[in-house]
Amino acid sequence: MIDKNSYRETPAPLFGTRFATGRLAYSDLDFWQTNGQQEFSDGFGQLYLERPSEYAFGVGLDITIPRELKLERPLEKLEGISVGSSVRVAKQLSDGIHIATENGDIYLWDGSSLTSLGTGFTGITDFYEMRGNQYACRGTSKLLKRTKKEGNYTETDITFLEIEFEDDFEDGNLNKWDAKEGWQVQGSVVYEGQYAAKASGAPYYLKKKIALSNKGSFEGYFRFGETNKWHYPFIPLSSDNVHLRFIVAANDGHFKYYDGSYKNFPTDKTYTADTWYKIKVSWDGTSHKFQVWIDDVEITGGGITSIIFSAIKEIRILNTNSSGTGTMYVDSVIVKGESTGLSFLEVDAGDLGYGFFDKGLKRTDDGENFLPETGFLYALPESEGQIIRAAKTYNQIFFATSRSLFTLLSGGLGVKIADFSSETSINNFKNDRFSSFLIFSVEKLGIFFVSGYNIYPTNIHKLNPFFKFTSCKGIATRGTDIFALVKDETDWYLARCNMDYKKFPMQWSLVQKLSFTPSYIFAYLDNLYVVDTNGQFYKRNENKYISSGYLITSRFDAGMRKVNKLVKSIESFQEDFPQGTKIKLRYYRPSKELTPLYEKEFSPGEDTRFDLENPVKDTSFQIGIVLESEDGSNTPLVSDLTWTYILESSKTGKKEFHFTILGTIAEKRDGSVYDSETSESLTQSTSFRYEGKELREIWQDLFNAASSQKALNFVGFRNINLPGIKLAYFGSGKCKVTIDRTNLCIKINMNGTEKTISTEDRTLEQLCSLITSETGNKVSAKVSNSAYKDRSAEDLVPVLGIEISTNEREFYLGTDVHSVMFRSNYPRLTYLPDTGFINVVLIEV
Structure with a gap:
């Protein structure tokens, strides 16, 4: 029962007002006050409402224009357009987008159809165009080329080799050679410079070990003292210890090669004594092919493949064979080993190309010949690994390893401007440019941008409380929009940053949660395309709206986190609310799950005001809005999102109601009455009941009502029914019938x-x-x-669910009826040895 002697009324704190901290224009200094947001263009990720143009989270709403919240445009499948597998690279050249797939196929996309430009070319890393020709890099020695933009890409004989060894005869010694017995440096017979090497009489080797080279070239100038002796200008040793006789000056006055027997070259070439010959040999152990040039004329008919060999480990020169004697002069020997190949190329404003190899960069003015031949304009430190990405803005060239970002200074000097060693990954630095900005990704960290030599984060990062970034598949710029394929811990999204009203590419929104796994993104002819891992194309439809999008504001606490707020209503204001669309307003109690507590739907013509059935009390809260379109032809245009609330204040004028509920009958759970005069003590099986309910059950009902933090109906003890x-x-x-006084x-x-x-x-x-x-x-x-x-x-x-019939039933007026809420930390349940009670304090609102 309720102890009437415990009932009392006292002055109570009220809910009152203060100046709005977000938008002063919404504060009318009335008992109820309204706050809100008028734009959301600064993106998502803000936990508490501090900056009035940011919000917590949302997907599918276009925030780019201030005070115009509307639905985004969707990605839609392009039926019948597929490249069959994931895209490795897509780059715009003069005739369209050149696309390379994981399966090794090359396509040209002209905005409406795909044209095959070759198959079987795996590992393509970049496309570029110079002097009217188009090229594809593969990070290997040979380029692919499309001459004058006609036909398919074909493999060229363009080979990237690094000078590994030079004879250094001009030092006047043979110190760079490993074996040199019988050879001497002399100055009386030379091709160029002051010195050349000479051996005569018995056979003597001139040897030099090189790094194991599967591909390479050897060249030098040679002079033979006789035409009736055997001379070996280039007799290298293979990795399996076989002498490879690619070219021999035979004792019959002809140049020959040996593939089990000595043979003249397809283009037969003779030699004379005491004459200098420029000899060049190139080899490819993968295809078992070698070529020979004499005085810059190729004599092997495009290449000979009848000698089986792999890599070469030692360069050898022999003046004659083991059974004879002979004289030979050697000058200007250069050995080139296989380069790691060209992976990327960017052309600067002066049409000078910068080629990015694994370990450094070179320059070119024709796309095929790169300088310097020896070394690099800039060589990467060994600790950096290899170059995995290159890019440019209108005034700056960048390149990256798996952990660092560099920029290129004038003269070809590279300078490191960012180090992300904590998140090293070959998937880092997916990028695109906007004006002078380079926008790039770092796995598990976020999206960043470069301005000059400074690195800045965006609002897409791993510390975002509502979107923990983990990965990026690509970034693409279209007009004043920048798009990115980003992933949180579970799902892929298309993200967007619009630069129409921004100075920096810092604020992003989420356009759409993807139903597929993307592999690449690119823009062409003012259109945006995304390709999935099966090669299927998707295009952003600029003539249609997405079916549904939502946005959740940051947590609002009016700058007073500890003070309760009583929220009465939510309202949106629209510039347009066309037929075929809907608006939903939501109330959120702050949580990581972002699940709405209340929601109400509105159709065109309705007043979009959501009056909460019972005003809700929270120290902070969030408001949500959902826009929907039935067929994608229209969207609501929302300008303002507002909420009406009261702050708890210390002002007096209202009341608190105090009373106690007693439990005086102690029963065991089997229903037997407990005898308080015996010596038995109460056990856990003992419970309290009041009018058929256990006291704990009454307390639980009261506790649930208090936990709802809603305004409730209350009829006081002094009430008189009239x-x-x-x-x-x-x-x-x-x-x-239910009568709700609140x-x-x-x-x-x-x-x-x-x-x-x-x-x-x-x-x-x-x-x-x-x-x-x-x-x-x-x-x-x-x-x-x-x-x-x-x-x-x-x-x-107030009454709850009173049934009426054909007999009239009276519903009374009250003299002591209030709207109340439970005061903090109430109700309170207390157990005594043979009784129990609940203390209740209600505060008038």
Whole structure:
């Protein structure tokens, strides 16, 4: 029972107002006050509402234009357009987008159709165009070339070799050679410079070990003292210890090669004594092919493949064979080993190309010949690994390893401007440019941009409280939009940054959650394309709106985190709300799950104001909005999102209600009565009951009501019921009546159909008339005989689900009726040896 002696009323703190910290224009200094947001163009990721143009999270809404929140444009599948597998690289050249796939296929996309430009070319890393020719890099020795933009890409004989060894005869010694017995440096017979090497008489080797080279070249100038002796200008040793006789000056005056027997070259070439010959040999152990040039004329008919060999480990020169004697001069020997190959090329404003090899960069003016031949303009430090990406803005060239970003200074000097060693990955630095900015990704860290030599983060990063970035598949710029394929811990999204009203590419929004796994993104002819891992194309449809999008504001606490806020309503204002669209307003209690507590849907023509059924109390809260389009042809245009609330204040004027609920009968759970006069003590099986309910069950009911933090109806102890209105029901089924004093309404449920009629600012007579008309005369309503017809209907005593029938039932006016909320830390349950009680404190709102 309730201990009436415990009941008391005291002055209580109120909910009051203060100046709005977000938008002063919304503060009217009234008892209820309104705050809100008018734009969201600074992107998502803000936990608390500090910066008025940022929000917590959202997908599918276009935030780019201030005070114009609308649906985004969708990605849609391009039926019949597929390249069959994931895209490795797509780059715009003069005739369209050149695409290379993981399967080794090359395509040209002209904006409407795909044209095959070759197959079987795996590992392509970049495309470029110089002097009217188009090239594809593969990070290997040979380029692919499309001459004059006609036909398919074909493999060229362009080979990238690094000078590995030079003879250094000009030092006047043979110190760079490993074996040199019988050879001497002399100055009387030379081809160029001051010195050349000479051996005569018995056979002597001149040897030099090189790094194991599968591909390479050897060249030098040679002079033979006789034509009737055997001379070996180039007799290298293979990795399996076989002498490879690619070229021999035979004793019959002809140059030959040996593939099991000595043979003249396809283009037969003879030699004479005491004449200098420039000899060049190139080899490719992969295809078992070698070529020979004499005085810059190729004599092997495009290459000979009849000698089986792999890599070469030692260069050897032999003046004659083991059974004879002979004289030979050697000058200007250069050995080139296989380079790691060209991976990327960027052309600067002066049409000078910078080629990026694994370990450094060179320059070219024709796309095929690179300088310097020896070394690099800039060589990467060994600790950096290899170059995995290259890019440029209109005034700057960049290149990256798996952990560092470099920029290129004038003269070809590279300078490191960023180090991300903590997140080293070959998938880092997916990028594109916008004006002077380079926008790039770092796996597990986020999206960044470069301005000059400075690196800045964006709002897409791993510390974003609502979107933990993990990966990026690509970035593409289209007009003033920058798009990125980004992933959180589970899903892929298309993200967007619009630069129409921004100085920096820092604020991003999420356009769409993808239903597929993307492999690449690119833009062409003002269109945006995404390709999935199966090679299927998707295009952004600029003539259609996405079907649904939502946005959740940052947590609002009015700058007073500890103070409670009582939220009464949410409202949106629209510039346009066309047919075929919908708006939903949501209320969120702050949590990581971002699950709405309340939601209401609106159609065109309706007032988009969501009055919470019971004003909700929270120290902070979030507001959400959902926009929907039935067929994608229209979208609502929302300009403002507002909420009406009251702050808890220390002002007096309202009341607190204190009372205690007692439990005086102690029972065991089997229903037997406990004898308090015995010496038995109460056990865990003992519980308290009050009017058929255990005291703990009563406390649980009160606790649940308090936890809801809603404004509730309360009839005080001093209440006197006065005659009000009489209702009777003449329809089918059952009819139940609920009177809600807090929300000033009466709800009549007729056999499952509910009518809600406001009591606000209405007299009893007006209310009765409305009840009769709104229920279609199924409910008769009249003012009680002893009641005044002009009494306020707001004073009706609240009831819950009272059933009415054809017999009239009285509903009373009350003299002590309030809207209340539970005070913090109440109710409180206390157990005593043979009794228990619950303390309750309610605060008037």
